Amino acid sequence: MSNLAVIGVGMAQVKSSSGKSLTELFVQAAKDAVEDSGVSKLDAMYVGNMMSGFLQNQEHLGSLMASALGREGMPTYKVEAACASGGVAMNAGVKAALSGLDKIVLVGGVEKMSDNSTPKVTAGLMMAEDKLKVATTGVTFVGLNAMIAREYMLKYNVHHEEIAQFPVLCHGNALDNPKAQFHKKISVDDVLQSSLVADPLRLFDCSAMGDGAAALVLAPMDEAKKLTDSPVEVCASTVATDALSLYQRKELTVFEGSRRAAGEAFARAHLTPKDIDVVEIHDAFSVLGIMAIEDLGFADKGSGSELLREGQCSRDGKLPINTFGGLKARGHPVGASGVYQIAELTLQLSNRAEKCQVPNASVGLSQSVGGIGSTVAVHILRRP
Amino acid sequence: MSNLAVIGVGMAQVKSSSGKSLTELFVQAAKDAVEDSGVSKLDAMYVGNMMSGFLQNQEHLGSLMASALGREGMPTYKVEAACASGGVAMNAGVKAALSGLDKIVLVGGVEKMSDNSTPKVTAGLMMAEDKLKVATTGVTFVGLNAMIAREYMLKYNVHHEEIAQFPVLCHGNALDNPKAQFHKKISVDDVLQSSLVADPLRLFDCSAMGDGAAALVLAPMDEAKKLTDSPVEVCASTVATDALSLYQRKELTVFEGSRRAAGEAFARAHLTPKDIDVVEIHDAFSVLGIMAIEDLGFADKGSGSELLREGQCSRDGKLPINTFGGLKARGHPVGASGVYQIAELTLQLSNRAEKCQVPNASVGLSQSVGGIGSTVAVHILRRP
Helix, strand or coil: CCCEEEEEEEECCCECCCCCCHHHHHHHHHHHHHHHHCCCCCCEEEEECCCHHHHHCCCCHHHHHHHHCCCCCCCEEEEEECECHHHHHHHHHHHHHHCCCCCCEEEEEEECCCCCCHHHHHHHHHHHCCCCCCHHHCCCHHHHHHHHHHHHHHHHCCCHHHHCHHHHHHHHHHCCCCCCCCCCCCCHHHHHHCCEEECCEEHHHECCCCEEEEEEEEEEHHHHHHHCCCCEEEEEEEEEECCCCHHHCCCCCCCHHHHHHHHHHHHHHCCCHHHCCEEECCCCEHHHHHHHHHHCCCCCCCCHHHHHHCCCCCCCCCCCECCCCHHHHCCCCHHHHHHHHHHHHHHHHCCCCHHHCCCCCCEEEEEEEECCCCEEEEEEEECC | CCCEEEEEEEECCCECCCCCCHHHHHHHHHHHHHHHHCCCCCCEEEEECCCHHHHHCCCCHHHHHHHHCCCCCCCEEEEEECECHHHHHHHHHHHHHHCCCCCCEEEEEEECCCCCCHHHHHHHHHHHCCCCCCHHHCCCHHHHHHHHHHHHHHHHCCCHHHHCHHHHHHHHHHCCCCCCCCCCCCCHHHHHHCCEEECCEEHHHECCCCEEEEEEEEEEHHHHHHHCCCCEEEEEEEEEECCCCHHHCCCCCCCHHHHHHHHHHHHHHCCCHHHCCEEECCCCEHHHHHHHHHHCCCCCCCCHHHHHHCCCCCCCCCCCECCCCHHHHCCCCHHHHHHHHHHHHHHHHCCCCHHHCCCCCCEEEEEEEECCCCEEEEEEEECC
């Protein structure tokens, strides 16, 4: 898959309340990505989004956004895979670019969560789960993740203060990212003393609601090299699923979808976890950040938090993670998060990450999760 | 694009009230398609659907359906493009199969419209339009199509009784299709005397609400020939968009999206309208059926209804249209309709259409429309 590159990115600052419409959010990110890439014509556009129908009573985002961009004509697609919508849209865009039918492909993601009440958005997020068999029980998404956190802590004898290192890392990194939702340094104590949301998860264990949009432009590598001095190669793009619901799983503390998607991605890229210089992880909840370190192959089960304790996951460590703040602090505008991750990796690997730059990063991996690990998209990018 | 084939299809009967869940509807169609194809493993799955978030508070259909099929693991995608969701999902599936990343791809579509009130479904359908600029005016989708119908009749001096031939044709054909929603012969007088919905459109000018699901299996032609004696070649798969809303268009009675998508499809297939033996058209409203005949290149503007008057569009005519009943009479379960069309063409081109069979049909075309012609998917299939 070495003939495809990301050649431009655009990101809106994630905001708790942007005051912008879905269209305004998306169009600005898309225009920025197109301008950054230097292309004039787009051949296709993929829009990742989860909840626009439920929250804004707006579907048909493909045509809506193409039209708002003044680029009607091209084929467009809304791709939905719960919180992995952005990562999965990227994968669909990669397939289009590899099909021979589309050359220059824009992949974007957008979500607007601010113009609805918290109960409504909470209900919206539960659309990732089986409505008839799980959502109707009244359990929320944070509730499901709390069950995982409790099981993880018991099974591996890991304490909350160890897991809480993850949001602390993210908030630290986000201080240098002007596009981040939160610019607020926090400590492990802050996490442990924040209000309880669903035991054992507390407020600072959880990503917040936000409005955001991100976009990037894909091009064949030969075209890319004409357009930019710093194309970033897409080495692998994979999506894997698991049984949808926790009650269907044998094991709560491993996401088989992550293992499958990462395993396939490493195989396709002819790389191993040791080759990765920077990682963007789907830390919707702190425990998911720790589990991802393990499921992606960077640590044994139960020992993910040790890497944080040893300082390995800082930007100057061996395995920098969530270098722009991750879902927790850059923000988690659901359908856009997977695209933010890849845009951020692109900046890292083209030496354009400014204050967030990881020195000498040449290979990066992103992981985007939908539902309770039910869908996982993994991308591996490389400085050519 | 001659190395790809449809090798199996499955269709639920469209029903005004199926009593089945989204999952039950989809799973049965998908299982039927897989059984029909003879494949054991699927490499990817694309699910077309428009309104599950709004109507059932259910998203993440990719993982949900893979899990319900006992086929978790593979990559899955929900694709949304309003009423063209099924046709656009097919196009995304074709791109996946051509990308070299997936070999055996299931494409399905599903919509359940029965467990909500008519006003709620009407609001759901308006999600295809710009919520902030058009939907908030209170106009409905049938209202927008009524404006087109009025303009069409005035501009080309075509009378309602001529347009009304389209639903009459569809209802006639559906009598022989056991999967059709309606088995009721109607006359032009029945259309003209049915209740007024939005002037000039009357009840029998409009497709109805229904529950349904359809699915098909794609495979590379060399694999296909091992699995079945009657693979049907996918000669072309295109999607084109137009400005989203009518107020942005210069011309109301031409769908540029149809022209673009059809033009590209004919070019890729190295075929012309004269080569087409059977057509499945997106006749959500009678006037759209007539306009499609013209925009797809089968008649000059304003003269589409003449083909019907001359009997050319019957199954024994020169250009058989909507041979299983079309959206009007087979039914229009929104996100599934585009997949039904391609499944029906597959049956025609593999000589398995039974009482609906068009004698000696060897090339077929389908047109799936999202919004007011804002997104159009066109497929050309051929008996190899």
